[in-house]
Amino acid sequence: NMVDFNLSPTQQAIRSAARSFAATHLKTARSIYEAAAAKPDARWEDRFRSTKPIYEAAAQAGLIKAQIPQALGGTGGGLIDAAIVVEELYAVETSASLTILGAGLGLLPLIIAGTPDLHERFLKPFLDGQKAPLASLVFSEPAGSANYADVGGSGLGTVAVQEGEEFVISGEKIWATDSGGWDDRGADFSCVCCRVKDSGPDMRSQVAIIIVTRSDIEANEASAFTVLSHPQTVGHTAVNGPHIRYKNLRVPKSNMLAPPGKGADVIDLTFTASAALVGAMGIGVMRQVFEHALAWAKTEKRGGNEVMLKKQSVSDLLIKIKIRCEAARALTWKAACAFDMKPESAAAAELCYAAKILSSESAVESVMDGISLIGVSAYSRAHPLGDLLQDAMVLPIFDGGNVGVRRRQIESIFAMPGYDPWEATFGKASPPSALNGTH
Amino acid sequence: NMVDFNLSPTQQAIRSAARSFAATHLKTARSIYEAAAAKPDARWEDRFRSTKPIYEAAAQAGLIKAQIPQALGGTGGGLIDAAIVVEELYAVETSASLTILGAGLGLLPLIIAGTPDLHERFLKPFLDGQKAPLASLVFSEPAGSANYADVGGSGLGTVAVQEGEEFVISGEKIWATDSGGWDDRGADFSCVCCRVKDSGPDMRSQVAIIIVTRSDIEANEASAFTVLSHPQTVGHTAVNGPHIRYKNLRVPKSNMLAPPGKGADVIDLTFTASAALVGAMGIGVMRQVFEHALAWAKTEKRGGNEVMLKKQSVSDLLIKIKIRCEAARALTWKAACAFDMKPESAAAAELCYAAKILSSESAVESVMDGISLIGVSAYSRAHPLGDLLQDAMVLPIFDGGNVGVRRRQIESIFAMPGYDPWEATFGKASPPSALNGTH
Amino acid sequence: NMVDFNLSPTQQAIRSAARSFAATHLKTARSIYEAAAAKPDARWEDRFRSTKPIYEAAAQAGLIKAQIPQALGGTGGGLIDAAIVVEELYAVETSASLTILGAGLGLLPLIIAGTPDLHERFLKPFLDGQKAPLASLVFSEPAGSANYADVGGSGLGTVAVQEGEEFVISGEKIWATDSGGWDDRGADFSCVCCRVKDSGPDMRSQVAIIIVTRSDIEANEASAFTVLSHPQTVGHTAVNGPHIRYKNLRVPKSNMLAPPGKGADVIDLTFTASAALVGAMGIGVMRQVFEHALAWAKTEKRGGNEVMLKKQSVSDLLIKIKIRCEAARALTWKAACAFDMKPESAAAAELCYAAKILSSESAVESVMDGISLIGVSAYSRAHPLGDLLQDAMVLPIFDGGNVGVRRRQIESIFAMPGYDPWEATFGKASPPSALNGTH
Amino acid sequence: NMVDFNLSPTQQAIRSAARSFAATHLKTARSIYEAAAAKPDARWEDRFRSTKPIYEAAAQAGLIKAQIPQALGGTGGGLIDAAIVVEELYAVETSASLTILGAGLGLLPLIIAGTPDLHERFLKPFLDGQKAPLASLVFSEPAGSANYADVGGSGLGTVAVQEGEEFVISGEKIWATDSGGWDDRGADFSCVCCRVKDSGPDMRSQVAIIIVTRSDIEANEASAFTVLSHPQTVGHTAVNGPHIRYKNLRVPKSNMLAPPGKGADVIDLTFTASAALVGAMGIGVMRQVFEHALAWAKTEKRGGNEVMLKKQSVSDLLIKIKIRCEAARALTWKAACAFDMKPESAAAAELCYAAKILSSESAVESVMDGISLIGVSAYSRAHPLGDLLQDAMVLPIFDGGNVGVRRRQIESIFAMPGYDPWEATFGKASPPSALNGTH
């Protein structure tokens, strides 16, 4: 052990593979889904559907398996390895990438909380590089998710009732990546976050996660699962995150993944890991902005007598972007490493949220700064930064909005008795007075 | 004279009329041009074309005439009155509004620099509320406009050569609002900024403005004026700002509006006035954001037990937006009043640029803050803030980008010998020592 | 009435007088109190005491009388006039200026809430330009003032009990400008904010303001009023704001200025007016920074081959400072004018708080930016910006800290039913639909 | 090799030792030098002088030796180890710490560029823990240092002329930490940056570094070395950085450390390393702020009914401070590691400058935010944050101001042909197309 920022050979290889996949399959993704959208009578969701071949290529290239740990038959390493991959994907493209990563997010509660039996029943299709099943974490609801566990709040609106050997699920969800499946009949595998009424004294303790597969849906009446609409989004336009409804959907009791009392903890841990990965997304976005803006500044004169990089106002913005990107990467990596060491520690969680907040907000500011320095040309959709802004602007508001749940989580950690701010860096503190004693 | 922020009865009436026009014609504008864009085989420019009835309504409501001073037969008052109107338009809609304001911008060089004869020849169609002609200021070029007058730079690429009784104009332009006309055959009236080669010792002194009307274009071969493309833009999607080409376009010598030696000054003065109006656009945008976000915060609980306005993090963002809007309005109004008093003073110009920079950047930040506080719901295109961000983000980069020309203009004013920073506020300074003498 | 930013001749005269006073008496103030502090055995409060001649000159120059309205025998105009004066003082010096302004603040509750009889009894010494009495608003307490009226809070700790024809006051106060007097035996006139226990159902309704004069103190035992300490402050080092204690201080019943039920409103209104004046202080500070930094940038080359103003990074910072100053002034003036029109309206109050927040935070940022651009030389105490930072940094945290009471006040205004965000600008809104009807 | 953020056991030990030293000797430092300053007839430099015992303790505790590499007889490890130490010192105190670190800076050119012979001659006293000699890097000049190597600039004003076996040095210097020595007769060892006129074609190539010891000074007439003044500084008040003058100071030829052609490179490399350490200083400052403000927020109610940590506005500021601190530390460590791997690479240098800029500016913002959240109490000098602001504000402007030299250095790196922005992270890039080939 010692402070070190060099990738191991394995990490280098993981990165190369991700980069190679991105160069081959993601570089052209936007043109594919924009072409799909431009077809006469195209519907919004045709964008998403047009990316199916990319998703299949990702599965074949091992990018789904890489999101499952080796102990469970996958090829995945730590969160730090995942962060390296996510950066490479988002440095090239966003929507098709999120479809791939959404599947990993959908499996995460199963990985964290699943029994060997559940792993056996549900992971197999995802370990097989040939098939390309979709998985989804189905948590968010139309009326808001930031306060789902609050005392005095309304709690999750999706409710499960046990009837004999089954759970009966009803309620509406929205935004869950991949949750509609390619044909609006559901993802192959979903972790549905819901509330088992009266199972605990407060909203938080009633939260459970129940597995719903596509076969479960098929075993019900058609009306048990409906895609109500595909919300058109400002960016990430080829992602699937429909408004859906469960209506008396019945699944076997054995699909319970995290029972009341445990569900909320699993959800929180899942979103803690994903926070660091949103950090990595922001880094990818900033890489794109910086590379594009630097190339522009090195060649454009805009009618003047020297290239724009020589203008201090321009280079100052480039420097801002670069420093933000470097800081976000260094912090995200540290958060991922801390999580890999102690996934359930508050100290690691704090860093993961910090990385999410810093990197996501930095990414938006950096795209705006890139646009500012390039000037009016960036307003043309032929230039990439306009679209990138629309993609980037979700980073602060999805995966737990930064104003709400993300900052509130850090606030709670600060409030914990015995909170040691530097534990993730130096280990649990021993007071300096003790040290003095050794003199 | 005394410091006063109350609108005069006339100003109140102007505002009411603009508000009424906006409520009647602009509120539905986006749905009109989005419907036009959704038609099968729709081209980009169909958005713009679908707004023609709105433009005609604007002419009938006197909004074109209001951009021409009373002394020249219009109904226009000062720049402060214009700012009040612009705010009301942009508080409701952006694209159709810019089409209206672009016409006023197109007339401004004529208003400033025209001889009585030129006024007589060219203003008439715009004074008649029944017709709805388009005017355009055709200045910007594909290779950049920030340094058009720079020593050592490449200068304007659009060049005019005198041949007998005519000027022959060649070159490419881009972005000029309304410059293509409804049918790509040009605006009814254009001020084309160009360079008369060798007419002066440096790039700046060679700049001229020549009037080109639709009839002038018709009198030439078709190839003399071509719309090369309609750049698709990130926002302001229903605005007309095509990439155009003049190729040996001949116009009568008497169309010279501002000859070499005078052209650059007229361009600068035109863009000084427009800077204050971009300030007003930003105010309109911030009004929209604030009203929308406040209404949201007063009603939404997002699963918690109190409305979001009670959350300090949310209200702090609302307060930021509100203060920015108030500051931008106060400064914009001051700039407009200073311009109305002394349009050609550097002191007034500085304030106009300051208002443009402050308000445009504040507008973008405010939309982003509005999105942050509303959270993930704002990522749906059903919510207005995503589209508004795309519209707002042009404010810092058009009408002279803030990083380039706008800040550079203030820099030059600072560098002037005898510069008095508070002249626009208190009049030219007399040194305090003089005051002491009165004791 | 019409939007106008020109000073009236009276306002010009007021400004000239303030400027002249500042040039004569304030320019040298810092050197006076630093010299006092440098004397062997100097105590902290000697700085303040050394400014007594300046305060007397201010009284003679009419600056105290100018803080009392004409209707009550003074020469004061509106809050806008006060803002003009405050800017001129703070553009030259801070500490001695605050001593002058603190006296005005101390009189404000009397001006607002006093009966003719109280005016008669207490204003006279301040109207006479020969004497130079001190007045003080004694509100803040060691345990905090931001939540003094909160439900569930601890309320003001200074308590008054009626005993026969007297009030008996006990409790500790801190920070009140001028409250110690030149000799630690109290200001000539103080408005002491306190709580009459059980006089109302909640903390807010129990708040009262009772007048305490120096003669009242003299009429008590010495122990009834004690200066416990003079807190050494980071900046504003020559201001008097001691930690004081009232212990069974008896004053006649007729000294009650604002009884329970009314006291809190008077305090709030007083601090609303002062908020706009803190805005003006920030403007003065920014003027100093800008003038100093601009002069530096126009002359210094720092070993390079051109003056620093030519470096875009330097001029960009100058531009930032200038724009902030202009925006703060425009908004502060608007707030003051709104207050002058409707002092008790929430609309005016919102603007006053906005001006305070914007200008105070802008001032601190601007001093920091000035230091950044000047670089290491600004770290020498021979340069003015280091001291100015220390003075400026109080603006956001005194007169109601911006994080606490100031933003919370705006939050409450937003929450009012029927809140109209643009009322201070355009008057109470009539809905646009109504306007349509007039067509 | 793999990405890892855990300290090695050695690093843990280094940290413990630094922490222990800080707890024992630095915690009381400010009270010591403030007491010295409070003595009657105290001069400015008495603050510095009063810290001599602390410096001696540092030497005994091995903190000087720790700044010399093991290969040269010291105990020093990499820049990352130094960064860990610096953070611990600045987390407790600033002035006495800088005195210690300034000595290390003074030795750095010798370490980098010294021949074995020079090492032998000059390092010995610093390796012996009993003596406590001072070393100083004497670079900065009154007229500015940012452009010392600029084409067309005035170059270093301190000039060396070779006369026989000696160099004769004349010129003025300022700010060099420790350069005056405890008694104004010079540091024990100084690296004097100067210009050997006409030794090269431009200013940069003429720069040399010549060693000047206290004995060299003693061997000259008294007038050859004069402390002209001790500039009083806003913060870091116990640091020694006098305005000094060399006047025909003669030193043996063999004192040439870096001859013309090499001097500027050595200076740049020295300041590259120190940039990362300024990053570490900023971290230490932010630690202080965070710990202080968090403790405050967990206990203070300010008259309200809950602790301030529960107020979102307060916790949002705490979160900002914490995230900045974590980001700055992660980036600084990365920069230090990159430097340790390839000290002369532009990629490492870029990160060191980035760390300096980010951390120094974050530190100032964080102190200001700490003050804002604590409110008016922080204006008392009894609270630590006011003094800390004054100390922190030097970080962006010393060691190369961020507006000038620091950003300009990054700008130049961006402009290098073949610049690869991610080299420090992933190694020199191979194009993704090559990777594709491996598929």
Ligand SMILES: Cc1cc2nc3c(=O)[nH]c(=O)nc-3n(C[C@H](O)[C@H](O)[C@H](O)COP(=O)(O)OP(=O)(O)OC[C@H]3O[C@@H](n4cnc5c(N)ncnc54)[C@H](O)[C@@H]3O)c2cc1C
């Ligand atoms: C592209 C995309 C992909 C997504 N993928 C998934 C997915 O795979 N699975 C899934 O379940 N969801 C997904 N989501 C949804 C998303 O992760 C969450 O719904 C979203 O982050 C929650 O939004 P919010 O925090 O803004 O909460 P909301 O509850 O909607 O809150 C709205 C806002 O109110 C404010 N607020 C709320 N509470 C507080 C408070 N206590 N204090 C202060 N402010 C508060 C905050 O400003 C907050 O942003 C996706 C969304 C998008 C757009």
Ligand SMILES: Cc1cc2nc3c(=O)[nH]c(=O)nc-3n(C[C@H](O)[C@H](O)[C@H](O)COP(=O)(O)OP(=O)(O)OC[C@H]3O[C@@H](n4cnc5c(N)ncnc54)[C@H](O)[C@@H]3O)c2cc1C
């Ligand atoms: C919706 C819309 C409407 C428009 N309407 C019109 C119109 O009616 N008529 C018209 O003529 N044009 C119009 N334009 C074009 C627009 O006003 C200008 O072209 C644009 O503002 C100029 O861009 P720029 O300042 O970014 O200049 P560019 O020359 O394109 O410069 C690009 C960038 O380079 C940098 N830069 C350039 N020079 C310097 C420098 N010296 N120092 C530092 N940085 C520098 C700046 O970051 C600048 O933003 C419109 C554009 C849009 C999008």
Ligand SMILES: Cc1cc2nc3c(=O)[nH]c(=O)nc-3n(C[C@H](O)[C@H](O)[C@H](O)COP(=O)(O)OP(=O)(O)OC[C@H]3O[C@@H](n4cnc5c(N)ncnc54)[C@H](O)[C@@H]3O)c2cc1C
């Ligand atoms: C130079 C100077 C002159 C002064 N002159 C006077 C004077 O003449 N008369 C006088 O009475 N006082 C005077 N004061 C004191 C000053 O006006 C107030 O005491 C001070 O502004 C109140 O401090 P605060 O708002 O920070 O409140 P505190 O109650 O001290 O609060 C501290 C901090 O806690 C946080 N906080 C508190 N409550 C909340 C909340 N509900 N929500 C979120 N955050 C919260 C805020 O960050 C706040 O800044 C002076 C002070 C100085 C330094």
Ligand SMILES: Cc1cc2nc3c(=O)[nH]c(=O)nc-3n(C[C@H](O)[C@H](O)[C@H](O)COP(=O)(O)OP(=O)(O)OC[C@H]3O[C@@H](n4cnc5c(N)ncnc54)[C@H](O)[C@@H]3O)c2cc1C
């Ligand atoms: C406590 C302390 C300790 C110090 N220790 C040492 C030491 O040990 N040894 C030593 O030699 N020095 C020391 N110094 C001095 C310090 O390191 C440098 O002198 C200082 O950083 C150089 O200042 P500057 O970059 O602001 O340069 P200056 O040349 O003074 O420039 C001033 C400002 O002008 C602007 N500027 C200059 N050039 C440009 C440009 N090309 N483009 C844009 N803007 C520009 C920048 O805003 C810059 O900040 C110390 C200083 C202090 C206060």
Ligand SMILES: [Mg+2]
């Ligand atoms: Mg779009």
Ligand SMILES: [Mg+2]
């Ligand atoms: Mg001080």
